[in-house]
Amino acid sequence: MSFYFLEATAFIRLFVQGQGTDALIRLMESAEDNRKLISSSSPLEIYAVIRQRERQGDISAENAASALSVLRLESARMVQQPLNPAVLEAARQLLDRTGLRWTEALQLGAAIAAREMFQGTEIVFISTSQRLLDAAAAEGFGLLDPTKETPEIHASKTE
């Protein structure tokens, strides 16, 4: 049984249409909520982006309210990895050995800390950022990029 860690670049596509949205929704509907993991910072990060695009007039006020409402509900239903010292340390180490930005390192650090908590369970790292996917592969995660035409779970490079 796999768990899914939704990095924010993928997670946001559940609320705002984008490439890979349909595939991601199909995957989410087939998985139980207690197998979906996110960083506790992701809802706020996505909230900020939706509000910004609303202010720019790219998302209507009504649609923004709808998206934020679903974001709130869905975030509460998923397992949130808090930004605890273990996450911060994992992120710091990622910054030492990768070219990730600190916000990206926090996302992958959260996935690493979650994996420690769910030992023995495969965690699939879902992202649309090639840089994060590469870094996650190097950390031994299974990968999924929902923007691929035929999304499938890729085995980690270390396996």
Next chain:
Amino acid sequence: MKTSRAVSNSVENGSANLSIPAAEEIIEDALNELAYSQDPGLARALRFLSPPGYQAIVELCSENGRSKRRNASADSWSPEEDEVRIYFERIDDGEAPVRNGRSRSYSVQPLHVAEPEEEVPEAVLPADMDARVKELCAALAEAERGGHAFIALKWFRDSFLPRKAYRWNQHPETRQMVLAEAIQRGVVMTSKIANPKTPAYPTTTIRLNRAEAGIPEEAQRFHPVAVQGEPIADTLDKERGEI
């Protein structure tokens, strides 16, 4: 007369082999679940039979007012000659009252009896009750998706709901308040199923009234909105700063 009537009652009501404490617990559960009744005719009485925020404590007593022996059979209690004492203990900070010891160390609240002309105060609902009910409905939808044959009210309220990351769900009192409000609004429906352990006291189950709750069927759970201009993920990427 007393014995034969009591035995007759026990057979009819499924109380055979019940001890006094077990019978008291069944009555307490029934009183506490009365809070979820949808019968409008009971509404005024429920303020006294199942006041919000309080746990009913029941004692089966003999006619002289003394508690029945703890190791006695429930059959020894007679509705003609014996009594039932009901009092209430405040539910504080998520701790349910310890029942078996029946210690009086709790702040025991006397059963309040309203005078006929006395105004019954309206319960004050929190300003964010709509949001709370919505969150409760989402949690119930998730529970229903878990493949259970049914959702027992007590399990959902006391075991499943506290696991969610809501702001209001860590206190038994508020969980009960929100659930009762959801039932009152018709977004959560109750029903009964037989309980093999206590046939006379069926289990209360709940299910989501999706039409009333505005919760779409699972196939329509996500409603991603349209965005004009650059893809939304590009904005997120820019927000993360320069490489």
